[in-house]
Amino acid sequence: MEEVMRIVPKVVKNFLKAYTDKDWQTIEEIRLRIGKNIEVVRTNGSPLSETSPLFTEQDATMMLSLLSQHSLYRLEEELRRGYITISGGHRVGIAGRVVVETGKVKGLREIGSFNIRIAKQKVGVSEPYINAIYKRDKWLNTLIIGPPKTGKTTLLRDLARQISQGIESKGIRARNVAIIDERSEIAGCIRGVPQHHFGSKIDVLDACPKAEGMMMMIRSMSPDVLIVDEIGREEDVTAVMEAVYAGVTVISTVHGDSVRDVVRRPTIKQLITHEAFHSAIELTHVGKRGTNISLTPSALKNNVVLRT
Numbered sequence: 001m002e003e004v005m006r007i008v009p010k011v012v013k014n015f016l017k018a019y020t021d022k023d024w025q026t027i028e029e030i031r032l033r034i035g036k037n038i039e040v041v042r043t044n045g046s047p048l049s050e051t052s053p054l055f056t057e058q059d060a061t062m063m064l065s066l067l068s069q070h071s072l073y074r075l076e077e078e079l080r081r082g083y084i085t086i087s088g089g090h091r092v093g094i095a096g097r098v099v100v101e102t103g104k105v106k107g108l109r110e111i112g113s114f115n116i117r118i119a120k121q122k123v124g125v126s127e128p129y130i131n132a133i134y135k136r137d138k139w140l141n142t143l144i145i146g147p148p149k150t151g152k153t154t155l156l157r158d159l160a161r162q163i164s165q166g167i168e169s170k171g172i173r174a175r176n177v178a179i180i181d182e183r184s185e186i187a188g189c190i191r192g193v194p195q196h197h198f199g200s201k202i203d204v205l206d207a208c209p210k211a212e213g214m215m216m217m218i219r220s221m222s223p224d225v226l227i228v229d230e231i232g233r234e235e236d237v238t239a240v241m242e243a244v245y246a247g248v249t250v251i252s253t254v255h256g257d258s259v260r261d262v263v264r265r266p267t268i269k270q271l272i273t274h275e276a277f278h279s280a281i282e283l284t285h286v287g288k289r290g291t292n293i294s295l296t297p298s299a300l301k302n303n304v305v306l307r308t
Helices: 010-016 057-067 072-081 127-133 152-165 210-220 234-245 266-273 297-302
Strands: 027-033 039-042 083-085 091-101 104-117 142-146 177-181 202-206 225-228 249-255 279-282 291-294
Touching: 010 027, 010 057, 027 057, 057 104, 072 083, 072 104, 127 152, 127 279, 127 291, 142 152, 152 177, 152 225, 152 249, 177 210, 202 210, 210 225, 210 234, 234 249, 234 266
Parallel strands: 142 249, 142 279, 177 202, 177 225, 225 249
Antiparallel strands: 027 039, 027 104, 083 091, 091 104, 279 291
16 A cells, blocks of 8 residues: 555545555455546455545646655656556556657656556465466476466466475475566565565576576576466467476466367467467466366367367
8 A cells, every 4th residue: 555655646645545555455456547547456346435525636746756766767667568467466557658769668758547456465375376386396297277356477476486485394305486577566576575475496587588587597597487478379388398308397377267278279279289388277267266177188189178
């Protein structure tokens, strides 16, 4: 809450002050649009207040000044990407007029909308899945599948914590974990330092393209496990296969409702049919435990997963 309060204008700050610590546990997003009422998105979808003040153009100007610490030059790269990570790992998405140069996005101007996504580290959320994805002293290559807001990144983050610090109660030793955090969501780094809690054996490439980052980590940091969010492009497939051939475990998320759904995507089907992933976790409902699925050839055949 303190980190968010530092970067919002007075009208938003005064509105949010009415929220209790318990209320903040249910907040997922704070949406601010010029000329519209402040919108607070909660886990259960219901608002805490029926009325909220308007967010004005002056408020947007002040917020951008607070985000940049009164120097827009500091945000040049963030404005190009469309989001800014703040202390605590929270991410502020921005929308406005896009500046394009030689066919590529150079930045954003005339910002009209902000979306503050509240980062929450749910320590222990990965506990129910450990026995299914850790076998014979090795973490299995695992896909975490689910639609938006089902907790894919939260689960991925906690797995990174568990793997990098080890689980003494289960006799699992700590491994070297490399996080490729293309959107600064997993570790929430500020100046290269993760804002979330991990074990001591963690290395992060922040704001780095996934495919390139995976190869960089394999060559330079000798990871036991690669953690990466939202794979799906052809170059991601090549990098994942290179990691698998190098003996590195890959744990990643992918958008979709189920294994049956994601396997219809040619890139993901390549990975599964080539046995790059051994296990999957399907997350279908917000706050509900997911389902473990084996991705062995026999299991896939029995479940007719690969039939399209």
